Amino acid sequence: xxxxxxxxxxxxxxxxxxxxxxxxxxRMPNNAxxxxxxxxxxxxxxxxxxxxxxxxxxxxxxxxxxxxxxRPIQAMIAVRIRPDAREAIGRFAxxxxxxxxxxxxxxxxxxxxxxxxVACADVDDLRAVITERLxxxxxxxxxxxxxxxxxxxxx
Amino acid sequence: xxxxxxxxxxxxxxxxxxxxxxxxxxRMPNNAxxxxxxxxxxxxxxxxxxxxxxxxxxxxxxxxxxxxxxRPIQAMIAVRIRPDAREAIGRFAxxxxxxxxxxxxxxxxxxxxxxxxVACADVDDLRAVITERLxxxxxxxxxxxxxxxxxxxxx
DNA sequence: GCTGAAATTGAAGAAAC
DNA sequence: GTTTCTTCAATTTCAGC
Numbered sequence: 001x002x003x004x005x006x007x008x009x010x011x012x013x014x015x016x017x018x019x020x021x022x023x024x025x026x027r028m029p030n031n032a033x034x035x036x037x038x039x040x041x042x043x044x045x046x047x048x049x050x051x052x053x054x055x056x057x058x059x060x061x062x063x064x065x066x067x068x069x070x071r072p073i074q075a076m077i078a079v080r081i082r083p084d085a086r087e088a089i090g091r092f093a094x095x096x097x098x099x100x101x102x103x104x105x106x107x108x109x110x111x112x113x114x115x116x117x118v119a120c121a122d123v124d125d126l127r128a129v130i131t132e133r134l135x136x137x138x139x140x141x142x143x144x145x146x147x148x149x150x151x152x153x154x155x
Numbered sequence: 156x157x158x159x160x161x162x163x164x165x166x167x168x169x170x171x172x173x174x175x176x177x178x179x180x181x182r183m184p185n186n187a188x189x190x191x192x193x194x195x196x197x198x199x200x201x202x203x204x205x206x207x208x209x210x211x212x213x214x215x216x217x218x219x220x221x222x223x224x225x226r227p228i229q230a231m232i233a234v235r236i237r238p239d240a241r242e243a244i245g246r247f248a249x250x251x252x253x254x255x256x257x258x259x260x261x262x263x264x265x266x267x268x269x270x271x272x273v274a275c276a277d278v279d280d281l282r283a284v285i286t287e288r289l290x291x292x293x294x295x296x297x298x299x300x301x302x303x304x305x306x307x308x309x310x
Numbered sequence: 311g312c313t314g315a316a317a318t319t320g321a322a323g324a325a326a327c
Numbered sequence: 328g329t330t331t332c333t334t335c336a337a338t339t340t341c342a343g344c
Contacts, residue, residue: 008225019224022217026181029320040329045322056223061216061308062177068211069174070163076261076270078301102309106231106272110301115231117261117309146233146265153216154257154272184337195313200339 011056014039018047019056026060063153066119071101073120074148077130078112085139089113092139101129112144166211169194173202174211181215218308221274226256228275229303232285233267240294244268247294256284267299 008016017037021028028036034044051057066074081089096105096116104117120126126145134140163171172192176183183191189199206212221229236244251260251271259272275281281300289295 009223011223016224019217019219023219024216026215026217030322031320041320042322042330043328046328051223054223056220058218058220060181061179061218062174062181063213063216064174064178065211065213068164068166068209069171076263097307097309100310104309105307106301106303107305107307108231108301108303110299112301115301144265146261146263146267146270148261148263150262152252152260152262154252154259155255185339186337196337197314197339197341198312201312 011051015047015051015056018044019051022048022057022060066103070121071119073122073126074151075118075120075126076146076148077116077118077134078144078146079114079116079134079140080111080142081113082139082141088139092137099129099133101125112142117148166206170202170206170211173199174206177203177212177215221258225276226274228277228281229306230273230275230281231301231303232271232273232289233299233301234269234271234289234295235266235297236268237294237296243294247292254284254288256280267297272303 011019014037018033021033021036030045030048031041033048034041037044039047048057066072081092085092093105093107093114096102096114099118101118101120102116103119104115106115106117107113108115118126118129120129130143130145134143166174169192173188176188176191185199185203186196188203189196192199194202203212221227236247240247248260248262248269251257251269254273256273256275257271258274259270261270261272262268263270273281273284275284285298285300289298
């Protein structure tokens with residue numbers, strides 16, 4: 001049920017293996033990658049380029065511990081938009097990505113409209129984000145804040 | 156309020172710049188990095204190695220679109236542990252990371268105990284995760300599922 | 311600590327199979 | 328798609344500052 005599929009949207013099992021390897025180590029050298037999946041380095045190179053072009057790989061990022069960049073307080077903030085402010089949702093959503101504390105924006109359906117993963121310098125900073133940047137806009141009908149103790153990546 | 160601090164836990168502004176650059180592009184070559192922050196490539200190398208050793212950089216990962224690996228259905232599942240099962244929380248948490256659908260586990264405080272970011276093949280798969288892997292354990296007193304329409308990374 | 315030069319290694323493209 | 332070859336760029340080490 002939760003296994004890796006054999007073939008997806010034109011990607012063969014080698015592509016899927018490459019994606020899996022790069023998800024674990026985004027800096028694995030092309031040579032090593034080619035070796036691991038059993039193809040030639042040049043072929044591996046063109047495959048990875050293709051994976052980037054089609055959008056299967058959206059980018060490569062360092063996983064930086066927020067605590068080390070002065071943002072030890074993390075939270076997930078569930079945000080509900082006022083029913084009469086739905087048309088402003090687009091611009092508002094854009095503005096969210098501009099808040100430095102925001103690490104992820106999830107557009108969801110459920111009892112809230114957005115989930116924001118934020119990393120803040122301290123509790124005052126977190127409160128400022130919620131009261132000034134969210135509630136302060138007048139577009140929000142409710143928020144719920146989950147303080148994050150720990151965040152683990154999956155396999 | 157949400158600005159980058161000048162100095163944090165022994166990291167100077169150059170370290171913070173490096174972290175910022177690598178967060179955006181985890182594959183930026185060492186030469187380019189050194190150039191951008193105004194230090195020699197060899198110095199840059201030792202700094203980045205140190206950033207990894209101290210844990211400021213936890214790793215480098217490709218950002219793979221779940222839809223391309225056969226998991227187009229994403230959700231955030233809020234999970235509440237039964238009060239009388241708190242001591243089993245550790246082993247349960249470990250088992251979560253082993254579920255292939257799970258991309259992130261957030262340990263939180265609030266009206267739930269965990270938030271799970273999952274990516275599933277289809278709605279049946281999602282239901283299986285919730286009913287079999289979560290509720291089915293008998294450790295859970297409640298879940299709430301937010302279907303994710305879109306996920307954007309912050310700056 | 312940082313630098314600059316030297317050596318090693320990897321990336322990327324071309325040609326032929 | 329693979330292999331080999333070739334060129335160029337990046338990584339890494341190290342003596343010296």
